[in-house]
Amino acid sequence: DAKTTQPNSMESNEEEPVHLPCNHSTISGTDYIHWYRQLPSQGPEYVIHGLTSNVNNRMASLAIAEDRKSSTLILHRATLRDAAVYYCILKGGSGGGADGLTFGKGTHLIIQP
């Protein structure tokens, strides 16, 4: 799977929007862009994923650049409970059995009250 680059940490204020960037310049045409987050003392949880078009769900929005070499996870109104490590992961398929997801270091999001 291709590599992603994220800032080590970001800080935002409560009730403001947060834009978390991810660069993936070596993305292939079949790679999906997945975002997970890991709250303290918990396992990672799924946030959102997309291929080419922007995606929205109840947790967040995913904006994907037209050339797909970067994407941005958008939390529309951050709360203290959104403080977590956010992982941007590319997932490509090549047929046959399961092979999981490869996690990087992610972005540590700090929310200030």
Add this chain to the structure above:
Amino acid sequence: ETGVTQTPRHLVMGMTNKKSLKCEQHLGHNAMYWYKQSAKKPLELMFVYNFKEQTENNSVPSRFSPECPNSSHLFLHLHTLQPEDSALYLCASSPKGRATNEKLFFGSGTQLSVL
């Protein structure tokens, strides 16, 4: 509650002990995974099972021995561990494996300390 339950939540063991970690999923998924998360390091994929068959072993030392008796249960048997094996061990499941848009569901992990 993700539908993936891991026990115990915390485990302290000596280097000569034998212990087992348990993972159970109630989601009807067919693929299950073990990940290791050491302090200050990214999650590392250890083992993958798909339809009870091991499909991936990422060069994990033999002191870690996985077992998947059915699609709902996954075990990690531990013996003669080293202090550097102290970490958070996470179990995950997914519906059927390698689909590129498939979500993984994680348990809360077992925090292991090897003395």
